[in-house]
Amino acid sequence: MHFINAKGILTGNGGRCGMNIYRGCSHGCIYCDSRSLCYQFKHPFEDIEVKQNAPELLEQALKSKRKKSMIGTGSMSDPYMHCEKELQLTRRCLEIIKANEFGVAIQTKSDLILRDIDLLDEINRSTKCVVEITLTTYDDDLCKILEPNVCNTKRRIEVLEEMQKRGIPTIVWITPILPFINDTEENIKAILNECIRTGVKGIIDFGMGLTLRDGDREYYYAALDKSFPRMKERYIKRYGNSYELPSPKAKELEELFQKTCKENGIMSDPEDCFRFMNEFPEKYQQMSMFDF
Template sequence: MHLVDAKGILTTNGGRCGMNIYRGCSHGCIYCDSRSKCYQFTHPFEDIEVKQNAPQLLEKALKSKRRKCMIGTGSMSDPYMHIEEELRLTRRCLEIILQYGFGLAIQTKSDRILRDIDLLDEINRSAKCVVQMTLTTYDDDLCKILEPNVCNTKRRIEVLEEMQKSGIPTVVWITPILPFINDTEENITSILNECVRVGVKGIIDFGMGLTLRDGDREYYYAALDKHFPGMKERYIKQYGNAYELPSPKAGELTEIFRKICKANGILSSPEDCFHFINDLPEKYSQMSLFDL
């Protein structure tokens, strides 16, 4: 890792505020879009850039904001990577969000988030907190290949269950679904059934497939050569150099997804999920388990 003094921390897009305390990631997910060249990394992806002044920048930004809103983090770089155990910058930023009465929408794949469940609970009581988890495969052995340096899906489901017990709403990203790898009815159904069991509020799906850009594609294909011999050639034959790679089973898997969500009152369109994630009501009370 290397430390930097950032010039700013909050970005605003359509009234939504987001931040990334870290830049790069140590989880090693083979499909990670954040590796793409379009994001213009000037350092190796695993050499994490640490915005060491993030808490000070965040406090300055929140002090000057006239209207409270949800503060999002985790879309580009996971806020609970290994270095967070020592640096605790994410925790400090959560303390500031709580102090100034803002809401939080936080996305991770790591069970390290449980360390901060006390703050998440307080934020949810005073404003609103939404915890988002990515679940791609229910198979532990496959998970070790796809997401090698982070806890497995079953452990993430335990995290979701703990959030439910605290009345903190959760949203799951069931993405990406990798063609010919985890695009099976058994995998999708197993994940969805667990989402139902732990009472998630919404599930985000972008069409049961994968996207690849320059930089991301090369890393993904190298992983395919290592773990799934011959799969890269199958991809190239099926998709060429396309950006969007839908699963050949996308239609039937999407039907299963929508049916299970509808039957259990789970938000299933990205628009509805994002509206819930980004909306901070003027008067918000902690959700009861019956509302989840």
């Protein structure tokens, strides 16, 4: 990893702002979209770029905001990758969010988030906290291939259980679903059953498939060659260089997904899920004297 002093930390405005404390990732997920060339990484993806002044930048940014809002993190780089255990930049940023009475929506695949559960609980009690967990496959042996350097699915389900005990709302990302690999009814049912059991608020799915961009595609295909012989050729024959790669079973799996969510009162429309994550509770909305 290497350290930089960033010029800014928050992006976006209105109901929710986003931040990435790190750039790159050490989880090694074979399908990671963040590897795509369009994101213009100027360093190897595994050489984590650490925004060492992120807490100071966040403090300044939140103090200058006229209205409270949700702060999102984890969309590009996991805030709980391995270096966070030592650096604790994510924790320091959460402390600043709490102190300034903002909310947080935090996405991860790592059980390291449990280190900060007391802090997340405090934020949720004072304003709002939403924890987002990615679950792609219920099979832990397959999980070790797809997401080799992070805790397995069973452990992530335990994270959902712990959040449920605290009353912290959770959203599950059931994506990507990889054609010919984890696109089975058995897999989807198993994940959905755990989402029901752990009381998740919503599940985000983008059509039961995978997207591949330049840069991401090459890495993914190299991983297929290593772990799934002749699978790359199967992909190329069916999809060519398409950006969207829907599962051949997408229609059936999507129907199963929607039916299960509806029957169990779980949000299944991505827009509804994002709206929930972006909404800062009105009763905590504060304005400065300059807004009057």
